Amino acid sequence: IYFDTHNKEDLDRCFFKGRVSKVLPGIQTAFVDIGQTKAGFLHISEVDRALATEKITDFLASEGEEVSKREIKTSMDIGKIFTEGEDILVQVIKEPIHEKGAKLSTCFALPGKFLVLMPNIPQLGVSKKIEAREERTRLRDLVTQSLPPGMGAIIRTTAEERSEKDIRKDLAFLISTWNAITKKFAKAKPYEKIHADLALSIRAVRDHLDDDIEVVISDNQEELDSIHKF
Secondary structure (H helix, E strand, O other): OOOOOOOOOOOOOOEEEEEEEEEEHHHOEEEEEOOOOOOEEEEHHHOOHHHHHHHHHHHHHHOOOOOOHHHHHHOOOHHHOOOOOOEEEEEEEEOOEOOEOOEEEOOOOEEOOOEEEEOOOOOEEEOOOOOOHHHHHHHHHHHHHHOOOOOEEEEOHHHOOOOHHHHHHHHHHHHHHHHHHHHHHHHOOOOOEEEOOOOHHHHHHHHHOOOOOOOOOOOOHHHHHHHHHO
16 A cells, blocks of 8 residues: 655655755755755765766866866865856755755666666666575676666666566666656756656556556546556
8 A cells, every 4th residue: 555645746756957056065065946945955975976076077177276086086075066056957865844955866866667777876786685696697787788878777676587678678768767857957947847756656557567467447537547658
């Protein structure tokens, strides 16, 4: 049984074109306006390494400094990564609570049926619940061969014993979703919501609809149409 509420906007896992409103190097946090009552907060620990490295390299170069890996590592300062008024792509990883704004990240994750795509983190993980070594190796090799450069993924428990076709199809869907997000970001206005996670009914179908399911029943025609389209 899954429960959802319709009396508030669900922000979890949503992508926004945010605008940096304040940078506080003392607490290594940037506050990002995403069009909500309170600005979201982005701590340096939630900034993906590729973005941080690129921004800090540009900062050091603009200061006329020689750039080395050591200098980049020791210069991990959020004040050198973001500037106030800058537009950035962020994902909500924790809903706003009371007077606190949403917790944000640039370490993006897109969940699918068999995989979680990490479009800007080139690491590969396998669910610990998949115990057979040969199956772990098979899935790891399959996903490694299929991932575009610079992307990573977490292989979910549901991927165990699934066909190559099923895994590739799920991955293709997630990559297509990411490409749509990046295209929309380029055209979006500041504070605009770019992408929301699937509706609860669709997520249930995604995770559980299989060959052993004979019928799906919905008491809402619009929802039923969405499920059928999906």
